[in-house]
Every structure is written in structure tokens, then in C-alpha cells.
Amino acid sequence: NAGVTQTPKFRILKIGQSMTLQCAQDMNHNYMYWYRQDPGMGLKLIYYSVGAGITDKGEVPNGYNVSRSTTEDFPLRLELAAPSQTSVYFCASRGQANQPQHFGDGTRLSIL
Amino acid sequence: DQQVKQNSPSLSVQEGRISILNCDYTNSMFDYFLWYKKYPAEGPTFLISISSIKDKNEDGRFTVFLNKSAKHLSLHIVPSQPGDSAVYFCAASEFSSNTGKLIFGQGTTLQVKP
Numbered sequence: 001n002a003g004v005t006q007t008p009k010f011r012i013l014k015i016g017q018s019m020t021l022q023c024a025q026d027m028n029h030n031y032m033y034w035y036r037q038d039p040g041m042g043l044k045l046i047y048y049s050v051g052a053g054i055t056d057k058g059e060v061p062n063g064y065n066v067s068r069s070t071t072e073d074f075p076l077r078l079e080l081a082a083p084s085q086t087s088v089y090f091c092a093s094r095g096q097a098n099q100p101q102h103f104g105d106g107t108r109l110s111i112l
Numbered sequence: 113d114q115q116v117k118q119n120s121p122s123l124s125v126q127e128g129r130i131s132i133l134n135c136d137y138t139n140s141m142f143d144y145f146l147w148y149k150k151y152p153a154e155g156p157t158f159l160i161s162i163s164s165i166k167d168k169n170e171d172g173r174f175t176v177f178l179n180k181s182a183k184h185l186s187l188h189i190v191p192s193q194p195g196d197s198a199v200y201f202c203a204a205s206e207f208s209s210n211t212g213k214l215i216f217g218q219g220t221t222l223q224v225k226p
Contacts, residue, residue: 004155031212042116042201042216043156050211058213090155094212100146101214103155 002026006091006104013081013111021076021107023091031094032074033101034058034066036087043090049074081111115139116204118217126225131189133220135202138183144207146214147176147187150199159200160187163207192224 007022025032030051035043035058045058049068063085065077074093078085088108092101117136125131135145143164148156162169162176162185169176175188189196202217 033212033214035216040121040218042118042218043203043214044216045213048211048213056211059215092155097207097210097212100158100161101212103148103157105153105155 004091004093004102004104006089006107008107009105010108011110013078013109015081015083015111017081018077018079019081021078021089021091021109023074023076023104024072025074025091025093025102026072027093027095027102028071029093029095029102030071031101032068033092033094034064034074034076035090035092036060036085037090037106038087046076046089078109083111085109086111114218115142116202116215116217118200118202118220120220121218122221122223124223124225125192127194128191131187131192131196131222131224133187133189133200133202133222135185135187135217136183137185137204139204139215140183141206142204142215144205145176145178145185146203146205147174148201148203149196150201150219156201189222192222194224194226197222197224 033048034046047066049055092103094101146161147159150156203214
């Protein structure tokens with residue numbers, strides 16, 4: 001029962017570097033989400049997808065990009081890392097409308 | 113503009129007593145509410161939800177109450193256990209939009225003392 005798998009678990013980046021946070025789910029869920037959580041704050045939606053090939057912006061999309069070429073995978077791309085993107089990133093997926101989102105264990109990202 | 117607020121950053125209760133966690137929202141379009149529990153270094157785990165057509169939903173030791181006129185919901189845990197110590201997040205969505213987008217509160221850290 002893998003559920004939602006996020007890699008890597010930890011990463012340190014230098015300002016201006018780029019990286020891709022990976023997210024995969026094995027529950028055949030159409031809906032997938034990326035959130036960030038800053039210290040002492042709730043989760044904020046970055047991007048979401050309602051199915052393969054379809055993505056849309058959330059509350060805080062600036063500085064990020066996503067793609068959804070398969071049902072299983074929903075990678076999040078940081079092109080030019082900035083200190084303000086230091087955060088914990090959570091990926092989630094959901095099946096039908098009356099089902100809750102299932103979360104991965106997060107990627108802790110520090111940008112120095 | 114915080115649409116979902118949890119005004120108590122922390123709560124401490126004795127084992128066996130009731131824990132009450134509160135959440136307020138401002139957007140009248142929200143019609144589906146959830147509570148998530150989060151342990152350190154793990155992702156949030158779904159706990160319980162409630163639709164706006166109900167005012168109460170119960171699942172074992174956990175009960176969620178919704179007061180639509182006050183735009184307020186609360187989570188009751190009875191009896192509280194030390195394993196309940198975690199951060200609890202309230203979240204809200206517009207169910208009818210079918211996107212599943214969630215707006216989260218800031219979280220309340222619950223400590224249950226043995």
C-alpha cells in the first residue's frame with residue numbers, strides 16, 4: 001500500500017538552481033494537488049490537476065510549474081530557486097468527489 | 113485574507129478529558145469541511161468531514177459540529193488519548209466546484225497529557 005510517494009524527502013538548493021519534486025500515486029486517482037507549508041502556517045495550494053493533461057493554478061503558483069502526462073505522476077518544477085521557496089511541500093491525490101485527499105509525507109526543501 | 117482560521121495555536125488537555133478544537137471561516141460558498149491530523153515528519157491524515165447539509169458528524173471518539181450561521185465548526189475528541197497529540201488542521205472547500213481544492217487553517221497543536 002504505497003499510496004502517495006514523494007521524492008526526495010530532503011533537499012538543499014542554492015539560489016538560482018532548479019529542481020523537480022516528484023510525486024507518484026498508485027490509487028488510480030484523477031485528482032492531484034501540490035501544497036506548501038511554511039512554519040506555523042497551514043497548507044497553501046500551489047497547483048492542482050483534475051486528470052492527465054489538465055492542470056490549473058492554486059493560491060500560490062508563482063515560481064512553480066507542473067505537468068501531468070500520466071494519471072500516476074504529478075511533478076512540481078522550481079526553475080529559479082529563491083529563499084522564499086524554502087518550505088515543506090506536500091503532494092496529495094483524491095478519487096471521487098466525496099473522498100478526502102490522501103497526502104504524501106512531504107519534501108523538506110531549503111534554499112540557501 | 114485568511115478564509116479559514118484556527119485562532120488557538122495550541123491546546124493542552126488531560127488524558128480522558130474532552131478536547132475541543134475550533135475553526136472559523138468567512139467564505140459562504142464553502143460547503144464541505146474536513147479535519148486532518150498531522151504528526152511530525154508525516155503528511156496530514158484525514159480524520160473526519162462534514163457537509164453543509166448536516167450540523168453534526170460522528171466517527172468513534174471524534175465528532176465534528178457545524179454552525180453555518182456563525183460560520184464556525186468544532187472538533188470534539190472524547191476521551192482524549194496521548195496518541196491524539198498532533199497538529200490538527202481544519203480545511204474547507206466548495207464541493208460543487210468539483211475541483212477538490214482545499215483551503216486550510218493554520219493548525220492547532222494538541223497535547224494530551226497522561
